[in-house]
Amino acid sequence: MDAHVNGSLVPVPDSPATSAAAHLRDGLGLTGTKVACGTGVCGACTVLVDGSPTVSCLLPADRLAGRTVTTVEGLGGEHPVQRAFAAHDGLQCGFCTPGFVVEASVFVDTWRAEHGDTRPGREEIADALAGHLCRCGAYEGIFAAVAAACEGGFDTEPDRDPPRVDALDKVTGRARYSGDQAPPGTWEGVVVRSVLPHARVRAVRTADPATPLIDLLPPDRTVRYVGQAIAAVAAPTPEQARAAAAAVTVDYDPRPAVAEVDAARAPGAPLVHPTRAERADA
Structure with a gap:
């Protein structure tokens, strides 16, 4: 069984015992998909399955067969939401950021298709991101980033660097955390x-x-x-x-x-x- 993951055809397990998050991280090396709560509450493991935001920690990996999956790495660092999160400092430790970015990318694309380059209200943004938790409390930056991306302010590269030197690594899933390191023999x-x-x-x-x-x-x-x-x-x-x-x-x-x-x-x-x-x- 295969799935299209970030544009490539890859095999998926034929058993429901492995979660989609575990397969993406451990099987495919896409560690931008983070696992925090493991119960579908925090949103850190959100990926797009056939274009729909999905918490991958609860989804059996065999359910990916024949479907199209996009992780934060698949956004390529070119999506306006990623640029906006980095520029507006919509992150701190960055562990939850990939999930926010993946979910927000769908909201921004849908909003602009329906409303043009207009600014959504805080309530609309909060409703769209209700399944996500930022334990660092970077919500003000997140609200600002999503609103700015909806207005079209980040369709091109900003003319100055983001306030955090590691912001781009965090919004693209390149940042590596201790939980992403698994040398052979790790228990x-x-x-x-x-x-x-x-x-x-x-x-x-x-x-x-x-x-x-x-x-x-x-x-x-x-x-x-x-x-x-x-x-x-x-x-x-x-x-x-x-x-x-x-x-x-x-x-x-x-x-x-x-x-x-x-x-x-x-x-x-x-x-x-x-x-x-x-x-x-x-």
Whole structure:
């Protein structure tokens, strides 16, 4: 089975066990497609599938067969959105930038086809990019970049360099991060996270004693929110690592928890952290 990826015909796996994001990154070396949340929430892994923005971390790689895929590398650095993001500093660390750029490229092209070189409102831009998160908080630059690209201000190369020397690498997917480096023999790590909002962890056990396990709990062995890191496991492949993490058993001693501010402030509310006096006596 083959797919057209950035203009080239390439094979794709015939099994749904591999995600499209993993195949693009590990199989084809297109590391501009970033995986952050891995649950389709943050938008960092967005690619175009038959022209439609798609979160590739949730899409099985075998679903790419016979389809046309464009990653951030496939935009070539020539799209007005890429120039605008660089010029308006619509990025900081740049990890989420490829996903923003891919999604914004479709919005800009569609907007200009329907409205000409006019500036969209903030609401229209926010709605188009609602599935994307920038943990650095570069949203003002992102809004400005998308609006300027819609107006046609970046159809040609700007006459001055962007404020960040690495901006062009980040908007084109050329920038390399630690997660993009995988020398031969590198193992995959997966974090086991709390399923309870407040509990003391009595024990953490792996199904296979040979599985490497790193304890990530604080000294008091207490978790204080759903998703807090408990431990990390590692294995030679992502599939094996995920299976090892799923097989980890956590022995919880549940503690009371509240989820609303007023309830947390009420007399007798359960304490999440030790009091100041308790910390002083410790």
